[in-house]
Amino acid sequence: MAPSRSKKGRKRTLVEEMDPPRSTRPKRQAAMKSYNSRAPVVMLTRLPDSEVDPLRQPTPQQYNSEVDSPSSSDNDMPWEPENNSSDSDFLPENDKLKAAKCPKIEKTMTVATKKPSAAVCPNANKTASAAAAKATAAVCPKMSKKTESTTKTASTTATTTPAASLPSTTNSNSKPTAANSPIIISSVFSHGSQxxxxxxxxxxxxxxxxxxxxxxxxxxxxxxxxxxxxxxxxxxxxxxxxxxxxxxxxxxxxxxxxxxxxxxxxxxxxxxxxxxxxxxxxxxxxxxxxxxxxxxxxxxxxxxxxxxxxxxxxxxxxxxxxxxxxxxxxxxxxxxxxxxxxxxxxxxNWPYPHLTQYKIGQCINVELEGTLQKCKVETVDCSLMEVVFQESQQKDWIYRGSMRLEHMAKFLALREKQQNNEKSSQ
Known part of the structure; x- marks a missing residue:
């Protein structure tokens, strides 16, 4: 039969359990410190597209509204983007801009393009590009909406005015190019009745x-x-x-x-x-x-x-x-x-006026005192632009849909001819 412990011995044992002796405290503190210093580890598992697609929300339809555009205010400035413009779908600088706005896109696109099937199947690049586009929409949907809207705008402008129907303005030592031809648009002036x-x-x-x-x-x-x-x-x-x-x-x-x-x-x-x-x-x-x-x-x-x-x-x-x-x-x-x-x-035509789109510095032909003369676009201010005539250095403000513009005059003449042909065929 084990000897019974006294009340004093039982109290001492209980105190030792609650407050361990000083000799064991450093070991316990070292263990707690090592436990707290461990960095958390997050394990990520890539799900297949078949499981991710049903979970995505449908992308809302984007309308090419000029009211919500800060540049329409703008300023109706020429639509042609500059070298570092974020509205262009054709410049490599956009990848850096998109990565800066949404840093997760670059990593996601890298993972999507490094599939092992790219080395086996010649069509792997197309599949990787599609996967990268889906991953971009999932990580940063705003960027995909912006790109989608920009693409729609470019396609709409291209279908509005065929390049073949417009004459090109050229210098004396250069051949006509499509880049020198203006874009003639017919867009609603505003969405407000007032x-x-x-x-x-x-x-x-x-x-x-x-x-x-x-x-x-x-x-x-x-x-x-x-x-x-x-x-x-x-x-x-x-x-x-x-x-x-x-x-x-x-x-x-x-x-x-x-x-x-x-x-x-x-x-x-x-x-x-x-x-x-x-x-x-x-x-x-x-x-x-x-x-x-x-x-x-x-x-x-x-x-x-x-x-x-x-x-x-x-x-x-x-x-x-x-x-x-x-x-x-x-x-x-x-x-x-x-x-x-x-x-x-x-x-x-109101509220769908016809307007030409010119770049600052572009050389065009404008009617002055009954004759066409060469001039350079100096400033663009909404529906107006200021030009400088080369011979006299005279400055003049012109409406971007004026019949004084050679391109607009030919455009209206061609349109009138087409309308007359349609009436005669009926």
Whole structure:
């Protein structure tokens, strides 16, 4: 029979179990330290595509929306990418950019391309490329969406304008190349109805009174501020208004040759409205024109106006003035000629205007004083571009869909010929 332990011995044993002697403490601490210093190891197992595909979420359809594009705002800048542009599908620098944005892609593509079947089967490269594309979509779906959208944009632009239907602009010592030919696009100006309105709003008619300060026409391209001093009634009940310009004399004009001196409200404006704008050179002069664009992201919140001499100009709201009583067809106030034909076609195509895409520094032919002259593209500003003529070094702002451009004139002539052939065949 084992001897019984005393209460004092039992307490000592219990204390030793809870607090081991100092001689054993270093060993225990060393064991804990070695345990804590071990680095965790993660084991990864690559699953076959047949098991991964059912788990992936379907990729949403991408729309080529210009409203969501920061460059459409942009700026409508030329679509042609630069050497380091991230929007190109054809440059090797994109691989570095994609790897920087999503570092897991590079490793995944390396694993996908190093399959042993590549050494046996000659079609292994195609299979590896497909596997790499699937792996890219699984690791970073945003990159695959961007690439997919860029590819769709490039294919859409290519199908819009065949290269064979456009003439190429060349230098005297070079042969024509497809790279020198512009792209003529016809895309919607905006997706917001407030930016594409081309219907005259139903607003109360302006009442013209005596001593009313207005902007009146003195010459076809020169309007001045004056005061109505007399209202004359002509045959058939037509009214004429005699306007005094102070020391510059007087004029008897119709109501559609009078404009309000106050700034209009945005809801009063629409594409095709007859307006006058204040001259930048002489603040006392005003020039008549037709409103061509309402403010939006694509034109940096500005109004585009085509003056009656075919000069395009971006202006702010404070420079615009509405005609008091415009004609039912605002273009009836324009003289017959190329500008009237251009505006008629422009309003017919709106909101799908035809625009050419040029690069800065590209040499093109532009009509000046009735003849085609060589010039260089200096600046591109949304729907406009500034060119410098080589002979005179004269600078001129031109609408990128103007009939003064050689490419646009030939494009419109070819289109008209095709339409006439279709009508004759019917």
């Amino acid at each position: 930016e594409t309105t081309n219907v005259r709003p139903k607003l109360p008619e302006v009442e013209l009174k005596l001593d009313m300060v207005v902007l009146a026409r003195r010459r076809p391209m020169k309007w001045h501020q004056g005061k109505i001093i007399e209202i004359v009634e002509k045959e058939g009940g037509r009214l004429k208004y005699k306007v005094s310009f102070g020391e510059m004399g007087r004029s008897l004009v119709s109501a559609h040759h009078l404009a309000l001196s106050t700034t209009p409200k945005l809801e009063q404006l629409y594409v095709g409205a007859r307006v006058v704008i204040q001259s930048q050179d002489d603040k006392t002069q005003f020039h008549p024109g037709v409103l061509a664009e309402l403010p939006g992201r694509k034109n940096r919140l500005r109004f585009l106006v085509f003056l009656d001499d075919h000069t395009p100009m971006y202006v702010g709201l404070q420079l615009l003035h509405l005609i008091c009583k415009p004609l039912e067809n605002t273009l009836d106030d324009l003289p017959d000629g190329r500008h009237k034909i251009f505006l008629t076609q422009y309003l017919k």
